[in-house]
Amino acid sequence: MLSGCTVDLLxxxxxxxxxxxxxxxxxxAVMMCVVVPTCIATLVIAWKxxxxxxxxxxxxxxxxxxxxxxxIWGIPVLxxxxxxxxxxxxxxxxxxxxxxxxxxxxxxxxxxxxxxEVQVVSLDxxxxxxxxxxxxxxxxxxxxxxxxPLDLHITSDSVMTSFFIPQLGSQIYSMAGMETRLHxxxxxxxxxxGEAAQYSGPGFSGMKxxxxxxxQEQFASWVExxxxxxxxxxxxxxxxxxxxxxxxxxxxxxxxxxxxxAPVTYFSNVQSALFQHIIAKYNNGMARDANGNGVMHMDxxxxxxxxxxxxxxx
Numbered sequence: 001m002l003s004g005c006t007v008d009l010l011x012x013x014x015x016x017x018x019x020x021x022x023x024x025x026x027x028x029a030v031m032m033c034v035v036v037p038t039c040i041a042t043l044v045i046a047w048k049x050x051x052x053x054x055x056x057x058x059x060x061x062x063x064x065x066x067x068x069x070x071x072i073w074g075i076p077v078l079x080x081x082x083x084x085x086x087x088x089x090x091x092x093x094x095x096x097x098x099x100x101x102x103x104x105x106x107x108x109x110x111x112x113x114x115x116x117e118v119q120v121v122s123l124d125x126x127x128x129x130x131x132x133x134x135x136x137x138x139x140x141x142x143x144x145x146x147x148x149p150l151d152l153h154i155t156s157d158s159v160m161t162s163f164f165i166p167q168l169g170s171q172i173y174s175m176a177g178m179e180t181r182l183h184x185x186x187x188x189x190x191x192x193x194g195e196a197a198q199y200s201g202p203g204f205s206g207m208k209x210x211x212x213x214x215x216q217e218q219f220a221s222w223v224e225x226x227x228x229x230x231x232x233x234x235x236x237x238x239x240x241x242x243x244x245x246x247x248x249x250x251x252x253x254x255x256x257x258x259x260x261x262a263p264v265t266y267f268s269n270v271q272s273a274l275f276q277h278i279i280a281k282y283n284n285g286m287a288r289d290a291n292g293n294g295v296m297h298m299d300x301x302x303x304x305x306x307x308x309x310x311x312x313x314x
Contacts, residue, residue, distance in 0.1 A: 008166035013192055013213070014185045015104050016094060016169035023090045030082055034075065096170045097181045100149050108147055108185060115149040115183075118142065119275040120163060122156040122174040122196065124250035125203025126262035127163075130239075130270055136226045137239045139247065139265040140209040142194060144186055145219035152182040157248055157278050162197035165211050171197050177282025186213035202253045206261030226266045238269035241277070 012018040049056050093101060105111040119130040120142075130137045142165075144150055154163050156174040164171040168184045174196075186192070196207040214222065225231045237243045251259040 008193060011167060012169065013167040013190055014169065014187045015100070015108055016184050017165075017167050018169075019090070019094050020169045023086065023094075026086060027083060030079060030086075034079055094170065096172050096183060098183065099151070100183050100185060105149065105185075108187060110147045110149060110185065113148050115151045116144060117151045117153070118144070120152055120154040120174070121275065121278055122154075122158060122161050122163065122200075122207075123248050124158045124201060125196075125207040125259065126247075127194070127196075127207070127209045128247070130275055131223075132270075132275070134223050134227075135270055136223060137267040137270045138226075138233075140262055141233075141264045141266075142209060142211040143219065143222055144211065144213050145216045146186050146189055146213045148185065148216070150182075150184045150186070152184065153275065154180045154182060155275070155279050157281070158250070159200050160198065161200040161207070163194075164197040165192050165194045167192045168211065173198075177279060179279055186211070189214050201250075202257070203251070203259045203261075205258050208261065227268050229266075229268045231266050233264045233266045235265050235267050237267075238271070239267035239274065240271040241274070243267075244271075244274065 009017075009024065010021055012021050047053075099115070102111060105113075117132055119132060121128040121130070126140055127142075128137060128139055129142050152163075154172060154174045155178060156176045158176065160173060160175045162171050163174050163182065165184070167190075168186060170182055170184065172180050172182050174180065190213055192211040192213065194209040194211045196204060200207065226234070229236070235243075239247075247265075253259055
């Protein structure tokens with residue numbers, strides 16, 4: 001391995017990452033059923049029918065072979081059919097918008113565990129994670145309990161980029177005015193690398209975060225520390241529209257020099273429906289509510305920085 005390479009995709013930390021790895025390895029093996037025999041046949045034919053080998057069969061008027069045609073067309077068709085079946089099944093089974101399958105949760109002993117909802121916002125150039133049920137938020141650090149389904153709601157308050165935790169699986173786009181979904185699960189405690197997987201400007205190289213998985217009891221203790229502001233990363237201000245504008249403003253860039261990565265920051269309190277406000281900025285002040293069963297109308301001022309909201313059913 002080259003010193004700059006990583007093998008995160010081959011070292012999964014959860015069932016989705018494991019499934020992604022298995023599909024990748026299986027499809028690679030199927031494709032090698034064509035590549036390896038072709039490489040071997042190329043060498044064998046080149047050696048057998050070399051000019052110096054006068055014992056090799058010579059057919060100057062040869063033009064067609066049914067057996068050869070079967071190999072040329074039959075094997076690729078078979079390979080495509082196998083890959084199509086694999087991809088069809090895996091695309092539906094590992095659909096990032098669908099909650100994790102029950103058989104998957106049973107294998108992880110998490111079938112009766114309540115999912116953790118996290119709202120993810122990509123900014124220039126940092127990641128904001130909002131925990132609506134816990135009423136807290138973080139920047140550039142995603143803390144989650146192990147063996148707990150994760151329900152991620154993802155949007156952008158800048159250009160389109162891509163949210164990706166290689167060891168947990170499933171890269172998905174983050175787009176302004178839209179909400180994408182992703183369901184993951186961390187199997188064991190650990191610190192997993194997260195990143196923006198699509199170029200988004202001068203600060204792209206520093207747009208990374210750590211996904212830290214910990215036992216349930218430790219996660220509950222972490223939430224309490226963030227709420228009380230006792231953590232070393234605690235921010236004294238609550239995350240509301242005013243403080244959000246400050247953190248969402250991209251750092252100044254001079255001479256195309258990449259800005260320093262944003263430090264990890266914790267917020268002990270978060271304004272209600274802030275995530276919906278961010279989406280509504282790009283949709284004429286309208287966004288679905290947190291349950292997805294209505295439309296939230298927002299009077300957004302200063303490009304969505306201030307305003308009031310009210311929800312109406314569809």
